[in-house]
Amino acid sequence: MDFMKKSAEFDLIGLGEVMLRLSPPDKEKISQSEVFEKNCGGSEFNVTSGAANLGIRAAVVTKLPKNKLGHYIARRIRHGTVSDDYVVWDYSENKRLGIYYYESGVYPRKSAVVYDRAAASVCSLDISEIPEDIYGKARIFHFSSISLALGKTLRATTLAVMKKMKENGVAISFDVNYRATLWSEEEAREVITGILPLVDILFVSEETSRRMMGKTGTLDEIMKSYVEEYGCKLVATTRREVVSPTKHNFGSRIYYNGEFFEEPHYMGIEVIDRVGSGDAYVAGVLYGLLTGNDVARAMSYGNALSAIKNTVSGDMSISSIDEVDSVIASHRATGKQDEMVR
Secondary structure (H helix, E strand, O other): OOOOOOOOOEEEEEEOOOEEEEEOHHHOOOOOOOOOEEEEEOHHHHHHHHHHHHOOOEEEEEEEEOOHHHHHHHHHHHHOOOEOOOEEEEOOOOOOOOEEEEEOOEOOEOOEEEEEOOOOHHHHOOHHHOOHHHHHOEEEEEEEOHHHHOOHHHHHHHHHHHHHHHHOOOEEEEEOOOOOOOOOHHHHHHHHHHHHHHOOEEEOOHHHHHHOOOOOOOHHHHHHHHHHHHOOOEEEEEEEEEEEOOEEEEEEEEEEOOEEEEOOOEEEEEOOOOOOHHHHHHHHHHHHHHHOOOHHHHHHHHHHHHHHHOOOOOOOOOOOHHHHHHHHHHHHOOOOOOOOOO
């Protein structure tokens, strides 16, 4: 990819909130359960960790409370094979870790999320707390609109980091990842359209393009418009069909250099936990772009990693490159296949 550096200390650096996740076991309801399973997650961390597990070197920029919960998240960051070199610690009296509760649905009951993230430590992350040496150390810098929606301080910091990265020749990856519970469509559209001219790799769903971004026309016309209007280099759109909370079909479409890329969908995915599957797609695509000059290959990694992530609990993708390659080979194969890997 001619818009990316050939090498750097880190292949990928992400910036965003890492949260504590609490989930009732065995698909119980939040109002019913007496215990919660503890995990962690956050869009940008899910991306960096998913890509790092495939074999690239990644780091995450975030801010954590200097207490036992913060130390738990820091340990999980390292466990996810992501560098914690740029974790900032919050020593203030008001330090706190954002929390979200996830209730897994079964048809006809939908999955549900309850957030408790107001005034989390990451919201106070200031540009002055981030070392100056970071800006030339990445090939790709990744963030999502979630980091833009959590408050004016974090938004200003994220945008400042993005601009400094761009000035140092780092490719910018942005996942629109719109969350209506965090900000209005009008505010999001104004902020996002303002930064798109700096974005090289854009991830945006068709629904978000049509509703929040106000795009019209065919999907192909919409994807082309981000290149023609803003100068984005590559545009990726996921295509998920939710048959039920526990059965999905999934694929994607990518537009790059005047050409569209697509492959047959993964059909009938048996969903254990869909949270983080969109981040896994981003991780797979970025891994593919960082390790080769083949967009079709990058798309295949994204589709496969997302499909696999749906089948495991927790926010994070924990697949190895061998597992992903095996799933891709099976997806492309015809005829009888082995039931078990042994």
